[in-house]
Amino acid sequence: MLQNEFWAPIKFSLEVASISVVIVSFLGILIGRLLYNKQFKGKTVLETILLLPIVLPPTVIGFLLIYFFGRNSLVGILIEDLFQHSIMFTPGAAIIASTIVAFPLMYQSVKLGFQAVDKDIEAAARVDGANERKVFLLVSLPLSLPAIVSGVVLSFARALGEFGATFMFAGNIPGRTQTASTAIYIAMESGNMSLAWSLVGSMIIISFLLLLLTTITQK
Incomplete structure (x- = not known):
């Protein structure tokens, strides 16, 4: 039982973080590609919105997720009609919360990686006949790889340690939605310090x- 209390939340946290980092990597590179070298009215506002989860308190993110995905919202009603149950208090809710808080780190890393690419190299590729897609896939993306890898690692770490939004939106159901962070909180609250220290040590x-x-x- 004690082993399950220790391993289950760590395993779930690693699974959630892994799925989240795949999603944010895809979205980060895609959105970074769409906004790369593009200038348009409102771009600064859009990028500020994309980075907003970095500075928002996790409880605010959790509140907004409950508002937009709750049973009384249009999205929540649609999900419940399609899947016969709410997204709240499910593993999917934990993935959504972790993805949202981790995305800004990935996007920022991708953006910095693309900005660091030598524009002369991209121009040379165009002169040699490469279209924009080939320039991106064969030049910009490979040269940005160190920044992208850094973004993946940081996003994974952020998703792994997410607490506030996940606790509010996904709950704390042992064996189902309990992450390592929420397990530490519950263990400390219940006075189970040996379990709390074991989880803390593992996360460190x-x-x-x-x-x-x-x-x-x-x-």
């Missing part, structure tokens, strides 16, 4: 390794 080790990997990729 995982986080350290992720940051070490980020440092290595940036060299």
